[in-house]
Amino acid sequence: MGIFGGLFGSKREDEGSSSGIPWIPLNAVDQLNTIKEASNGRPQVIFKHSTSCGISRMVLNMFKSSYGLEDGQMDLYFLDLLANRDVSNAVASEFGVMHQSPQLLIVKNGVVVIHDSHGSISDIKLEQFI
Numbered sequence: 001m002g003i004f005g006g007l008f009g010s011k012r013e014d015e016g017s018s019s020g021i022p023w024i025p026l027n028a029v030d031q032l033n034t035i036k037e038a039s040n041g042r043p044q045v046i047f048k049h050s051t052s053c054g055i056s057r058m059v060l061n062m063f064k065s066s067y068g069l070e071d072g073q074m075d076l077y078f079l080d081l082l083a084n085r086d087v088s089n090a091v092a093s094e095f096g097v098m099h100q101s102p103q104l105l106i107v108k109n110g111v112v113v114i115h116d117s118h119g120s121i122s123d124i125k126l127e128q129f130i
Contacts, residue, residue, distance in 0.1 A: 021067050023047075026077040029090045036094075038075060039107040043129045045076045046091060048103040052082060055118065056102040062122050063104070073130050074106075 026035075026046060035044045047063065050056040081088050081101055092099040095107065100117035106129050107113070116124055 021064060021076055022071060023076055023078040026079040026087060027084050029087055031077070031087075032090055032094050035075075035077065035107055036110045039111075040109055042072075043074045043113075043126075044107040045074050045126065046079060046103075046105040046107070047076065048079045048081055048088060048091070048099075048101055048105075050081045050101040053101065059102045059118060059121055062119075066122065067126075069126055069130075074126060 035046070038044055047060070049060050079087060079091070088099060091097070091105070095105060095112045097103075097105060097112055097115050102121060103115065103117040104121045104124055105112050105115040106124070106126070108129065113129060114124060
């Protein structure tokens, strides 16, 4: 792997799996109702990722390397933007958060309590929202 592959990650790696993070694929608009309902019991996380963007891949890798939650503390949804543009648009509309990529949203009690994008995602401490 070249220097840029090492920094930004490899496209060949499976973006949303084999990371130790129990990702739930977010690939249907009707899942947003499930997310809102489940957020009344525990926080729900949506990670929006562009599989063709090196910066998005780098931020995803940073997120993976700093992830340390125990199973069951939050549900983590992985949204592949290129494959599911309609879902991404629905997330923006449903939660009133302008689309960005990469982007992380935390939903509690049916509303987004925090969101950020790009390198600022690493400033969000998931543990604070449990």
